Amino acid sequence: METPSRILLVDDDRDIRTLLGEQLAMSGFEVETAGDGARMREVMAAWTPDLVLLDLNLPREDGLKLCRDIRAASTTPIIMLTARGEAVDRILGLEMGADDYLTKPFEPRELIARIRNVLRRTQALPANLAPLEARRAMINDWILDMEQRLLNDPAGRVVMLSGAEFRLLRVLVDYANRVLSREQLINLGAVRQEDVLDRAVDIQISRLRQKFGDEGAVLIRTIRNEGYVLAATVALS
Template sequence: MTTVSDGTEMRKALRDWNIDLLILDIMLPGEDGFALCRDVRRTSKIPIIMLTAVGEDTDRILGLELGADDYLTKPFNPRELLARIRAIFRRAETGTTEIVENSSEKVRFGNWVLNLGSRELRDADDVVVHLSTGEFSLLRALVKHNKRPLSRDQLVDIVRGQSSIPFDRSIDIQISRLRRKIEKDAKNPKLIKTVRGIGYQFCADVSPL
């Protein structure tokens, strides 16, 4: 669970983490909840629960019209919140792609098995391929955000925990080194594809093991 205090932080969190659900208070400093809700909806189908003040019927209606999936009146019963969250996920059972869960220790993709606990990458013959700390972090980030393009900024932020300076090409070099290790043909990458103008994207199917 990530808690942020304004729209800017929210966008950053949505970008850097795999957020499954958004709970949005209407009363916020800076941009209000409605604006954020509409904004998120433009780019994402992530479930949104809006928190409204007591009995503001118009607020609820507006929120739902702007794309919220549910609303809750403050003060609310946590059990009710949990119930609504479960309900939303039941409802959205269909098209989710979040295969990689935080809890799963090993994941498989292509002919590789990546052990997230022991930081080991093994090929089909169970032979360990050594990854440096940076290579492992980068691969973990890509695998975790499987099938969605990540910008260099995002990757630097995830791997190094700081935002990148302009003209920073370090990620490109790490990608290059990683490809050399995990791609059959580094010239024709099948796992880590370049999304020109955006960044990189992990393309293989990732399944927990």
Template sequence: MSKQDHLLIVDDDPEIRQLLADYLRDAGYQTSTACDGKEMRRRLELNVIDLIVLDLMLPGEDGLSLCRDLRATSNIPVIMLTARGSLIDRIVGLEIGADDYLPKPFDPRELLVRIKVVLRRAQSFPERARIDEAPSVRFDGWLLDTRTRQVTSPAGVTLALGGSDYRVLRLLLQHPNRPLSRDFLLNHVFDKDSTPFDRSIDVCISRLRQQLQPGLIKTVRNEGYMLTAADVVSES
């Protein structure tokens, strides 16, 4: 690591908080902990956090509510921990902007690997996927600000994109009017291979369709998803 990434562990179980803090600190990360949403927000005000490990089941505001609020103002990567490992819980977590999820109980070594992957993706993607080095990209009246990861509609409404949604949109903008397969998107957005029941990309596309104008992202049968923008223009 070129710098010591700062991780925030949010869990109401003091033993899990301390175990993860010690383990991840030994792995080379700076760590802070919080027991609930109130303390999480206080930590975010006092520190520059590079990634949040967020438990789903918390007293007061749960992890889903906290992640949803976080996504309205920030693109800090979030890995969700959940004792409820059902498919619907994982889908909801991805829908509200979590970058990854891990069901409890888990091996800390697996969490470490997932943290490395998410951080690498978050830190390297803007360099890997920039369009003509442009800080902003226009397409069909929309404006994507690549610095803030916000998209502005033709009517002037600005929306913040979650990390995975931003990466999907950037890939589609790099290849306008060309279908990109789910496998291609999954590999480049989440750094993993496709499995029959993995709906991560479909969730991102669904969320982008709700935010952008109807018909802008089309499904091409047996081929994948395609951005049907007439013009994609990079701006300095």
């Protein structure tokens, strides 16, 4: 019998925790809940979730900070929940490393569908995106930490990567110095299927280049009429 996926729900509203907890349990998930960041850490110290549902508006420590803390320590998928609808909050959440974002109020069925979609992506990645034995990749003088999903520049400064940026860079590292078309990048999981719109790959490439500063256009080159290539010396360790 398949082991149920573990979901940690972090929300300061007791009624929401109760309602969603029951809905998730009825849908076959194993559920733990927390009302704030302190309780979230207690739960995660003793119980490893497969996915975290994280409310943005929490007392003392907000969801963005907690999202950043989770992402700095693990690759556990995160779906952010919030009553806010502004695009800036969604962007901040995704840039902190959240895998998806849902604005309250929402239908529990939609949340469950999103949970299953994120779990399907992270638990059944293409072979090239299976966990690598290497813990980091040297990209010229840059270091990509595979475990914490962080990028360090040549001076040692930390550059935060969103979930989308990490996926894209991971694929480029796996296929360093080989030209990948837009279609190949999509098929390899560098861009999520639900995000595939006109110029979606180009936009993601542009955002990733910005993380490398002035070196971005040199490291990640555009090959006209063919695609993109990570033109760098890559060493795994």
